Amino acid sequence: MLKNILNKSRQVWTPLARGLSKTNTQSNVAAESAAATNITKPALILPQDYADYAPLNRNAPRQAWIENIDAVAERKMGLIELHPDVFAAQPRVDVIQENIEWQRKYRYVSLAHAKTRAEVRGGGRKPWPQKGMGRARHGSIRSPLFKGGGVIHGPRSPTTHFYMLPFYKRVMGLTSTLSVKLAQDDLHVIENVDIPTRDAQFIKDLIAERNWGPSVLIVDKEYMFPENICYATDDLGYVNLMPAFGLNVYSMLKHDTLVLTVDAIKHLEQRLLYQQHRTDATSKGGKFKLDQV
Amino acid sequence: MAHLRETSDKALKLLRTLPRVQIGNLRPNPNSKQNDKRGRAQHGGDKHGAGNKGSGQRQNFMRLGYETGNQPFYLRFPYEPYYKGHHMKRQYPPISLLQLQVLIDTNRIDISQPVDISTLCNSGLLKLKPAEMEYGFQLTDEGLDNFKAKINIEVQHANEAVIAAIERNGGVIRTAYYDPRSLHMLANAKKWFEKGVPIPYRMMPPQDAMDYYTDAKNRGYLANPEEISKDRLVLAQKYGYQLPRIEDDSAYEMLSATKDPRQVFYGLEPGWLINVVDKTIMRRKK
Amino acid sequence: MSATTKLLLGSVLCHKLGKVRLTRSMHTHPALLSSFRSSKEVQSLEQYLEVEPIENAAAWKFVERLLPPPTVPRPVAKADYPSGWQPQKSDGSDSSYFVARTKNHMVPVYLHTCFRGQRRITVVRRVQGDIWALEKDLRSVVEQARNGKLCASRVNELSGQIHIHGDYVDILREHLKAKGF
Numbered sequence: 001m002l003k004n005i006l007n008k009s010r011q012v013w014t015p016l017a018r019g020l021s022k023t024n025t026q027s028n029v030a031a032e033s034a035a036a037t038n039i040t041k042p043a044l045i046l047p048q049d050y051a052d053y054a055p056l057n058r059n060a061p062r063q064a065w066i067e068n069i070d071a072v073a074e075r076k077m078g079l080i081e082l083h084p085d086v087f088a089a090q091p092r093v094d095v096i097q098e099n100i101e102w103q104r105k106y107r108y109v110s111l112a113h114a115k116t117r118a119e120v121r122g123g124g125r126k127p128w129p130q131k132g133m134g135r136a137r138h139g140s141i142r143s144p145l146f147k148g149g150g151v152i153h154g155p156r157s158p159t160t161h162f163y164m165l166p167f168y169k170r171v172m173g174l175t176s177t178l179s180v181k182l183a184q185d186d187l188h189v190i191e192n193v194d195i196p197t198r199d200a201q202f203i204k205d206l207i208a209e210r211n212w213g214p215s216v217l218i219v220d221k222e223y224m225f226p227e228n229i230c231y232a233t234d235d236l237g238y239v240n241l242m243p244a245f246g247l248n249v250y251s252m253l254k255h256d257t258l259v260l261t262v263d264a265i266k267h268l269e270q271r272l273l274y275q276q277h278r279t280d281a282t283s284k285g286g287k288f289k290l291d292q293v
Numbered sequence: 294m295a296h297l298r299e300t301s302d303k304a305l306k307l308l309r310t311l312p313r314v315q316i317g318n319l320r321p322n323p324n325s326k327q328n329d330k331r332g333r334a335q336h337g338g339d340k341h342g343a344g345n346k347g348s349g350q351r352q353n354f355m356r357l358g359y360e361t362g363n364q365p366f367y368l369r370f371p372y373e374p375y376y377k378g379h380h381m382k383r384q385y386p387p388i389s390l391l392q393l394q395v396l397i398d399t400n401r402i403d404i405s406q407p408v409d410i411s412t413l414c415n416s417g418l419l420k421l422k423p424a425e426m427e428y429g430f431q432l433t434d435e436g437l438d439n440f441k442a443k444i445n446i447e448v449q450h451a452n453e454a455v456i457a458a459i460e461r462n463g464g465v466i467r468t469a470y471y472d473p474r475s476l477h478m479l480a481n482a483k484k485w486f487e488k489g490v491p492i493p494y495r496m497m498p499p500q501d502a503m504d505y506y507t508d509a510k511n512r513g514y515l516a517n518p519e520e521i522s523k524d525r526l527v528l529a530q531k532y533g534y535q536l537p538r539i540e541d542d543s544a545y546e547m548l549s550a551t552k553d554p555r556q557v558f559y560g561l562e563p564g565w566l567i568n569v570v571d572k573t574i575m576r577r578k579k
Numbered sequence: 580m581s582a583t584t585k586l587l588l589g590s591v592l593c594h595k596l597g598k599v600r601l602t603r604s605m606h607t608h609p610a611l612l613s614s615f616r617s618s619k620e621v622q623s624l625e626q627y628l629e630v631e632p633i634e635n636a637a638a639w640k641f642v643e644r645l646l647p648p649p650t651v652p653r654p655v656a657k658a659d660y661p662s663g664w665q666p667q668k669s670d671g672s673d674s675s676y677f678v679a680r681t682k683n684h685m686v687p688v689y690l691h692t693c694f695r696g697q698r699r700i701t702v703v704r705r706v707q708g709d710i711w712a713l714e715k716d717l718r719s720v721v722e723q724a725r726n727g728k729l730c731a732s733r734v735n736e737l738s739g740q741i742h743i744h745g746d747y748v749d750i751l752r753e754h755l756k757a758k759g760f
Contacts, residue, residue, distance in 0.1 A: 054653070056679045058671055058707050059302055090301040090739065091308055097319040180314045183305040213313075253316050277650040277682050279417030300707055300739055394662035399684050400654045406644055415647035418683070441661040482645035560641030565633070567642055574638055578629035 044078025044191065046262065053273040059088040062182060066262060069190045072205045077191050080262060083269050085276060087182050089175040096180070099173030099249040102165040110161065114154025117142045123149070164288035171275045173249045178268070181258050186213065188259045193220050193241075198231035203239055213256025219244055221263035244268055383428040383502070385450045388419060390458060391436025397444075407445040407550045407559055410471070410479040423476040432466075434458065445548045447514075450505075456512055457528050463537035465548050469514040470506050472496035475557045482558065486567040494555045494563045514554060651682050669759030676708035678760040686760065688752045691742075699746040703755075706739040714741050720754045721747050 044066050055061070062082040068075040082088070117123065123142030130137050142149045165173075181187040188210075195202060207216060215238040218229070223243035233239040242251060244264040252258055260268070275281075312318065331341045343350045358365045396402045401416040410429055413419045421427050429449025437458045445465045459466045471479065475495045478485045498506050498515075506513035509520035529536035539548045552559055561567070566575040654666050666684065671677030681687050687704040706713055714734050721730045721743055731744040743751070 052650075056682070056705070057301070058677050058679070059305075088301065088305065090737070091304050092738070093314060093319065094322045094325070094737075096314065097321055100316055100319060101321075177314075179305060180308055183308045184311075184313055185309070186313065250316070253314065253319075256313065256315075274650060279415075279648055279651055281682075282417065282420070300710060300736060304737070391662060395664050398654070398657070398660040398662045398664045400652045401683075403644075411645050415645070417647065417651070436662065439661045439663070483647060486642070486645075558641065558645060560638060565638075566630070569642070569646070572639060572642075574633045574642070575630045576633050578631045 041077070043076075044080070044262070046078065046080040048081040048083055050083075053083070053085070053277055055084045056276075057084040057088060059084040062087045064182070064187070064189045066189050066191050067210070069192065069206070070194065070196055072202065072209050074210055080189055080265060082182070082265070083273060086175050086269050086272050087178055087187075089172070089179045091180045091183065092172060092176045093180070095169055095172050096176050096249060096253070098165060098169060099177075100253065102163070102170075103248065103250040105161040106163060106165075108161045110155065110159040111157045112155035112159070113157035114151040116152075116154070117144060117150030120148070120150045167284040168275075168281075171272060174247070174268075175272055177249045177252045178258075181252060186257050188212065188257065189265060190218075190259055190261055192261055192263075193218060193229050194226055195228045195232060198228045200232050200235055203229075203232045203236060207239070212259070214238055215255040216240070216257045216259055217242055217251055217255035218259045218261075219247055219264045220261045221267045244271075380426070382426070384426050385429055385431035386421070386427055387433045388413070388430050389433045389435035390440040390455060393432070393444075393446075394436060394440050394442060397442045404442055404444045405544070405547060407447065407547060409447040409552075409559070410449075410476065411482050411558070414480050415482075421476060421480045423473045423480060427476075428473070429469075429471055429476060443542075443544070443548075445550060447552070451511070453510070453528070454532075457532040457534070460525055460528065460536065461532070461534045463539060463542060463548075465539065467512050467514050467551070468506060469552070469554075470498035470502055471557070478557055483569065486569045489566065489568070491566045492557060492561055492563050495552075495557045497554065514552075651684075654684055665756060667760060671708060674708075674712075674758070676706060676710060676713040678703065678713070678755055679705040679707060680760075681705070686752050686755050688748050688755065690746055690748045699744075701743045701745065701747045701751060703741040703743070703751060704739065706741060710734055710736050710739060710741065717741060717743060717751060717754070720750060721745070724750050 046066075048061055061084050063079050064082060066077045066080055068077050117140065120142040123140040125140075127138050127141050128135060138145075140146075140149075144150050144152045178187065195206075206212075207214075217240050218233070219242050221244045223245070225241050229241065233241060238255075240251075240255065244267045247264075247268065308314070332338060340350075348354055355361070358367045360366070393402075396413075396416055396418065397404055401418060402408060402412050406412070410421060413430060414421055419430070421429065431450035432446070432448045432455045434452065434454045437454060440458050441462060443463045444459065446459065447467045447469050449468060449470065451466060451468055456466050472495065474493065478492075503515075505511055507515045509516040509524045512521060512524075525536055539545060542548060550559060555563060557563070561574075562576075564576060568575065656666070660666075664685075667680050669677070678687065689702045689704065691700045691702050692698065693700075703713075703717065711734065714732060718730060718732055721732075722728065724747060725745075733742045734740075735742070
């Protein structure tokens with residue numbers, strides 16, 4: 001148990017990666033994965049290149065271990081430095097909530113329907129004469145005052161709840177969620193998605209061994225996943241595959257653990273930082289129009 | 294800089310001790326949602342903030358300007374058509390010399406090349422809407438004393454002080470007319486190239502703009518170049534500065550770059566077809 | 580051969596659609612009137628001009644000049660900036676707080692108005708670090724500008740914003756610039 005917890009706190013809070021010598025890391029990796037037989041590859045040290053996008057955020061850059069996925073036993077393959085504007089952004093939980101609400105609503109069409117007095121069958125005849133009966137005057141038995149009558153201001157089908165969240169709230173939702181996932185140790189980095197077998201038991205063992213949450217979202221840059229991982233996760237409802245372009249706030253929060261490949265991380269960083277720095281950002285600011293290109 | 298990681302780092306550290314952020318435990322910020330229902334009956338019925346009777350409750354506001362039977366103010370005087378045809382008049386959204394200098398200082402426009410509408414629009418900070426009768430930019434004189442750049446700029450309207458401010462620094466200014474279609478092309482050239490249409494000719498100015506653009510005082514693009522160079526000297530004497538000789542300047546080629554009156558883009562001739570994907574330019578076989 | 584028939588078919592369709600445009604169903608013919616289908620059909624090739632790529636590739640530099648940069652360029656270090664703008668000098672190491680520049684390299688001080696311009700609130704955004712210390716500093720600056728009168732302010736620590744009652748945009752921006760932010 002203790003070992004698991006130690007394993008889980010793999011996120012390093014001090015900026016060490018750049019000072020870390022290569023040989024040192026290699027020996028660390030070798031020591032940790034003594035059980036694993038074939039270690040020929042050098043450790044992956046992926047520092048962040050701040051030349052394109054200087055960090056606006058003064059947080060220390062985040063680092064994460066790159067894990068293997070070719071065996072159940074965990075081996076540290078290297079370190080990746082993460083951009084603080086994407087992975088250490090202010091965790092705006094309120095913006096995450098707005099994103100969740102938007103993702104639920106924008107595609108929801110309410111089919112609830114109630115009939116008005118005109119649509120309810122019958123009721124064309126005056127039920128009793130206007131005067132002389134000692135009863136209240138009425139013109140139709142389908143009036144909303146009657147039992148079985150029409151409904152005023154009832155729900156009308158179809159009612160769309162479509163709206164668009166402002167573009168940069170959507171961007172902020174993604175950066176906030178990634179930051180939250182990383183801060184809560186629910187974000188893991190793997191080098192690729194090549195698993196050795198198409199057996200689902202392998203994935204189950206992997207998840208149990210690494211103490212990943214019950215539900216896992218595996219994200220790669222490419223939308224064509226290798227055959228093995230597709231077969232292995234096909235019958236597991238709680239393990240899902242997703243290309244990086246489909247990553248969204250709802251799916252990230254629906255799954256307990258988010259597993260990103262190195263390619264996916266680089267791709268996401270590049271796309272999100274581009275959105276934060278693009279010159280034509282005003283073109284994204286206007287009101288959403290259905291026929292816009 | 295450990296002390297700097299206080300706000301967002303504090304929040305991220307706090308999150309490590311809190312339960313996992315999930316769909317089920319999110320809620321909107323307190324009081325951020327407005328309740329669009331109004332209460333009924335004894336508790337919360339009452340007036341719902343609309344006051345007692347009258348316009349507040351019934352929204353039967355009087356029409357604008359109506360004075361309950363008096364001859365309204367707006368009808369007391371004879372009609373004077375100040376704004377007649379205002380929707381047809383050409384608009385020139387202003388940019389000031391200060392704004393231009395900020396664009397140059399923050400590296401948003403490249404002054405080693407001639408500056409025109411497309412340069413300004415490509416910065417992403419200025420916008421031109423030809424569909425709303427905007428016929429280009431006018432350069433205004435705010436920040437005139439602090440303007441220090443040597444540029445070759447083409448705008449659609451400029452006054453004398455602005456022309457002097459630019460020529461004092463050894464720059465060149467020209468005012469030029471563009472028809473709406475050319476403006477549309479210049480406002481987002483990349484998007485227009487992607488249409489795959491040959492570049493058309495630029496139209497000549499309409500009759501009422503002809504005087505402005507043939508006047509050397511306005512540095513009009515249809516004015517006689519000799520008159521312009523004469524007027525540059527006159528203006529230098531009027532404003533009391535030594536006119537720098539652009540012929541001796543190292544950037545003479547840039548400063549002397551001009552467009553043909555029928556040309557929309559610098560260096561690209563009408564009839565050419567730009568392929569942005571293959572990076573080729575097609576033209577009619579000679 | 581097949582291409583020709585396709586083209587002919589396309590032209591027939593377009594012709595028909597031109598007549599029955601009003602009764603067209605959006606669901607069965609959704610894209611037929613888009614720019615591709617509604618564009619003019621290809622005529623016989625003799626009718627078209629012969630084209631060639633231009634020889635001097637030098638002309639391409641005029642096209643490149645017209646393509647906007649995808650992201651905001653970094654400012655170039657210069658001896659002086661006549662407009663009064665200046666690059667961020669401080670990285671926050673000499674004070675307990677930090678105000679990040681916007682992506683356009685501007686100081687994030689804004690004026691919010693409401694009630695038809697009657698309420699003016701100066702907003703300082705993108706504050707990192709000890710936001711309360713910055714608020715204290717800014718308040719003293721504003722109170723000095725108000726000849727010692729107190730000023731109202733509020734702090735949103737979560738989103739890193741300070742709101743100060745009244746229009747003090749220029750004063751606060753110059754103050755932050757003087758501090759190197």
